[in-house]
Amino acid sequence: MPAPRCLVRGSMNVDEFFQGKRQALLKFELKEIVRPGETISSENLVKRPGGKGANQAGALTRAGAIVELVGAVGHDAVWVRDELRDTGISVENVSIVEENTGRALIQVNEAGENSIILYKGANYASIPPYEIHPDTTHAVFQNEIPLSSTIECLLRASSSHISTIFNPSPLPSVEELKTFPWKQLTWLIVNSGEALDLCKALSLEVAQDSAASTSAVNNAKPLLSALSSHMPTTNVVCTLGADGVLVQFVLEGDMSNSTTPTYFPAATLQGTIRDTTGAGDCFTGYMVAGLMRLHGQNITVRDYDAVFKMAIQAAGMCVEKRGALASVPLLAEVEARLK
Ligand code: ADP
Incomplete structure (x- = not known):
């Protein structure tokens, strides 16, 4: 059986960090975020590949998975594609289009608050038709490209019995959510x-939990129940x-x-x-890489347990460091922490 392979159809950006002091790489410390009418100096400017598609593809690679990213950059930043390729991501189906590359201008102040201007650019350009590699077992989507492109790829993947994973961030419009092919x-x-906004958009009835508002976990439980009754064949995380x-x-069997x-x-x-920043993308990458390792096996609840524990450990390690993709740990580092 060929090794499992993941397709990520998503966004790629140039992330531009404006930084105050050049003490250490990725120490973003502007004293304050710029206000209307004000000009402030940034002593340092760091450019890195970003975008949720690229970040999740990067996290998958660090978690040991074989990954292909399908998306687009402009002529202005072909280096984004090349840097991603150098990290081990397959980029044969990353198109170079006329639009400028997507871009995020990120200011972070001393208090850790950030302010971001996001330009969609090439992420919203149409790309030429592409084949889904025959070894693909999993396909991952976010919402930083046109939803129609996501749905087109998701339906194709699903009809080829590929597991589909959707992290709808930023959340699509109410109309889009109502017509999304959840099945x-x-x-x-x-x-x-x-989860809360999705329940509202889908007009789902959320049961009042007597323990509600006592903890984030108790608040989320009825949302999950409502979502899973709307999409009973989807695992909801x-x-x-x-x-x-x-x-x-x-799950088939005991948990069904x-x-x-x-x-x-x-x-x-x-x-x-x-x-x-990036903890969610790190979690998604590690979760999917874990699911990929289980591909073709008879899966029990215990197997899932290990997948989620590892993804949570990786996401925890991600918040201990600065940066998005740069703070995603390597598989061996996560395994060492779990010992
Ligand atoms: P998002 O960034 O998409 O909003 P979350 O904030 O829920 O996602 O974070 C994703 C995961 O990262 C969490 O489920 C958790 O495992 C981990 N994580 C995030 N913040 C922390 C934290 N302060 N301590 C430990 N783990 C964290």
């Missing part, structure tokens, strides 16, 4: 805010920041009738929280 989706990954992860599994979600606590950090 073709194997895994949904949302954070707690997205809800990330809860420092509170961990809740998963409503759809389970209506209660499984809770996984967050990792215990070594040191302080430095930067939560």
Whole structure:
């Protein structure tokens, strides 16, 4: 059997970080974010590949998976594609288009607050038709490209029995969410805010939990139940920041009738929280890489347990470091921490 392969159809950007002091790479410290009418100096400008598609593809690669990214850059930043290729991502189906490359201008102040201007650019350009590699077992989507392009690829993948994973961030419009082909989706990954907004957009009835508002986990449980009754064949994953992860599994066998979600606590950090940027993308990359390792096997609940524990450990390590892709740990580092 060929090795499992993941397709990521998504966005790629130039992330431009304006930084105050050049003490250490990725120490973003502008004293303040620029206000209307004001000009402030940035002592340093760092450019890196970014965008949720590239970040999740990068996290998958660091987690040991074989990954292909399908997307587009402009002539102005072909280096983004090349740098991603150098990290081991297949980029044969990254098109070079007339539009400028997507771009995020990111200012971070001393308090750690950020302000971002996002230019969609080439991510919204149409790209030539592409083949899905025959060894593809998993396909991952976010929402930084036109939703029609995501749906087109998702339907093609699903009809080829490829597992589909959707992290609808930023959340599509209410109309788009209402007509999304949820039935073709194997895994949904949302954070707690997205879970709530998704329930509202789909006009789902959310049961009042008597323990509601006592904890983030109790607040999220009825949202997961509502989502999984709307999409009963989709595994629903809800990330809860420092509170961990809740998963409503759809499994053959012993868990199939389970209506209660499984809770996984967050990792215990070594040191302080430095930067939560990219923790969600790191989690997604590691989760999917874990699912890929299980491909073709008879899966039990225990196997899933190990996948989620590893993804949570990786995401925890990601918040201990600054940066998005740069803070995603390597598989061996995560394994060493889990020992
Ligand atoms: P997003 O960035 O997409 O909003 P979350 O904030 O829910 O996603 O974070 C994703 C995952 O990262 C969490 O489920 C958790 O495992 C990990 N994580 C995030 N913040 C922390 C934290 N402060 N401590 C430990 N783990 C964290």
